[in-house]
Structures are given as C-alpha cells and as structure tokens.
Amino acid sequence: MSGYSIMLDLKGKRVLVVGGGKVAERKIQGLLEAEANVTIVSPSLTSKLVRHTEQNLCIWHSREFKPEDTMDAYIVVAASNSSEINQAVKEACKPHQLVNIADDPAGSSFHTAAAFKRGLLTISVSTSGASPSLAVRLRRELEESYSQxxxxxxxxxxxxxxxxxxxxxxxxxxxxxxxxxxxxxxxxxxxxxxxxxxxxx
Structure with a gap:
C-alpha cells in the first residue's frame, strides 16, 4: 500500500469502533488522546474499556454491529475478533469515510502509526500494516533518543x-x-x- 502521511485533527469528530477486545482497546486509547468522540459497538468490552464508558469517555452500544452504525462517522475502525464482521463494517462504509480494518491492512484506507509525543513534537513509525510489532519496537528506540x-x-x-x-x-x-x-x-x-x-x- 502506498501511503501519504498526515496529521488529522480529530477533536470532536465522531469515530466508530466495532469491537471491544484488546485490539480495539489499543486503537481507542489513541483516539481518546486525539479527543475524538468515540462510539463503540460490541457485545462485550475489556475491563479498561468498561472504565472508559463509566467515565463517559466513550459511548457504548452493547450489541452486534449494524450497517447504519457507520452513518456520520468521520473514521471507522473495524477491530472485532471476526473477519466476517470486519468486512461487513468495510462494506457498510461510504467512499469518503476513512476505514481501518485490524485484520486486513491491504483492505484498509489508512493505517495507524506507533507514535509518541514530546510536547508539540509527534514522532510516529509505520510499517503500513506489515508489522505493528516492529513499529512499536522502533518507536521505543526513538523514545529513548528524544528526552522529555x-x-x-x-x-x-x-x-x-x-x-x-x-x-x-x-x-x-x-x-x-x-x-x-x-x-x-x-x-x-x-x-x-x-x-x-x-x-x-
């Protein structure tokens, strides 16, 4: 996948995340840091995500995904443990919507990078979905190079x-x-x- 790196202002933007497991948890953490309005659709959540909903950091619909859930979402993240559901999420999205499918990097319209911040400085590493683990390792190495x-x-x-x-x-x-x-x-x-x-x- 060819890529064009940008920084998106997600403050106040509606973001849909389908899935409530560890993968969704990692995705949601970055979205909350970006001050997005996150809506989660999943029958169950990790304990950390439950706490987020209890603190009103996210909106949670405790049920299976419906195609109409994608309506008005600026970004859609399909992070369920079912490839079938993730593909259904992709098919429900409109061409203008940015879609990230956790188990289908090639089918995604964007990838998230492993990033860290130092004030106004943001440093991110992406392997275009080839190896998130490598991206995380390189991010940690960079974190050591750039002090607080x-x-x-x-x-x-x-x-x-x-x-x-x-x-x-x-x-x-x-x-x-x-x-x-x-x-x-x-x-x-x-x-x-x-x-x-x-x-x-």
Missing part, C-alpha cells in the same frame, strides 16, 4: 517562531534564524531564551 526535555523545547520554539515571523528581519534572515534555533547545537546549549536573545538582537 524536548517537550519544553517545542513550546519554546512555538513562542519564538512567532516573534521571528513578526519581526522586521528580511526573509533570508528569518529562515537562517529559524534553522539555527532548531539545530542540535542550540538545543544542547540550554538556556534557550538567553541564547535566542543573543541571536535575535
């Missing part, structure tokens, strides 16, 4: 980028300064505000 300090660094960069763009510097000066403050040497120097002021003034 990057969380503060990304917020710092967000603030000073606005100052640079709104400044009277010419285009070349702005580009050079933006590149310099994003460099590894600048990050390792620490005291970012002081270092920036030396460069900016």
């Amino acid at each position: 300090e990057y969380e503060q660094f990304t917020y710092f960069l967000f603030d000073v980028r606005k100052k640079i763009i709104e400044s009277s510097l010419n285009s070349n000066q702005k580009i050079k300064l933006l590149q310099e403050i994003a460099s590894d040497s600048f990050f390792r120097a620490g005291n970012w505000e002081d270092e920036f002021n030396k460069l900016f003034h």
Whole structure:
C-alpha cells in the first residue's frame, strides 16, 4: 500500500469502533488522546474499556454491529475478533469515510502509526500494516533518543517562531534564524531564551 502521511485533527469528530477486545482497546486509547468522540459497538468490552464508558469517555452500544452504525462517522475502525464482521463494517462504509480494518491492512484506507509525543513534537513509525510489532519496537528506540526535555523545547520554539515571523528581519534572515534555533547545537546549549536573545538582537 502506498501511503501519504498526515496529521488529522480529530477533536470532536465522531469515530466508530466495532469491537471491544484488546485490539480495539489499543486503537481507542489513541483516539481518546486525539479527543475524538468515540462510539463503540460490541457485545462485550475489556475491563479498561468498561472504565472508559463509566467515565463517559466513550459511548457504548452493547450489541452486534449494524450497517447504519457507520452513518456520520468521520473514521471507522473495524477491530472485532471476526473477519466476517470486519468486512461487513468495510462494506457498510461510504467512499469518503476513512476505514481501518485490524485484520486486513491491504483492505484498509489508512493505517495507524506507533507514535509518541514530546510536547508539540509527534514522532510516529509505520510499517503500513506489515508489522505493528516492529513499529512499536522502533518507536521505543526513538523514545529513548528524544528526552522529555524536548517537550519544553517545542513550546519554546512555538513562542519564538512567532516573534521571528513578526519581526522586521528580511526573509533570508528569518529562515537562517529559524534553522539555527532548531539545530542540535542550540538545543544542547540550554538556556534557550538567553541564547535566542543573543541571536535575535
């Protein structure tokens, strides 16, 4: 499957997840972190998903899937333990809907990546469904390379980028300064505000 990597804003968007097992649980965790409005259709749930519904983090319909469940869903995730049900979910979706089928990567219109965040920085790894386990292993290796300090660094960069763009510097000066403050040497120097002021003034 050829892919085009994007970041989707799912805040407030309706997402349907069919299935209530461990696979669905992993999918739902990422969706909740993205602040999506998650609806689960499944006769049963894992204990963790039950807690999510009790805390009103998800809406749960305790029954089998119906084709009309996909209506108005921005994203649909078929993660039941039945390939037949998962395919029925896919067939019920409209062409414009994004569909992920847990046991049929080739038949999915998108794949989720193994990702982690450091403030405003998101790093993700995808094998296009070939090996989620490999993606998870590589994500863990990357997590060790990018410390929690990057969380503060990304917020710092967000603030000073606005100052640079709104400044009277010419285009070349702005580009050079933006590149310099994003460099590894600048990050390792620490005291970012002081270092920036030396460069900016």
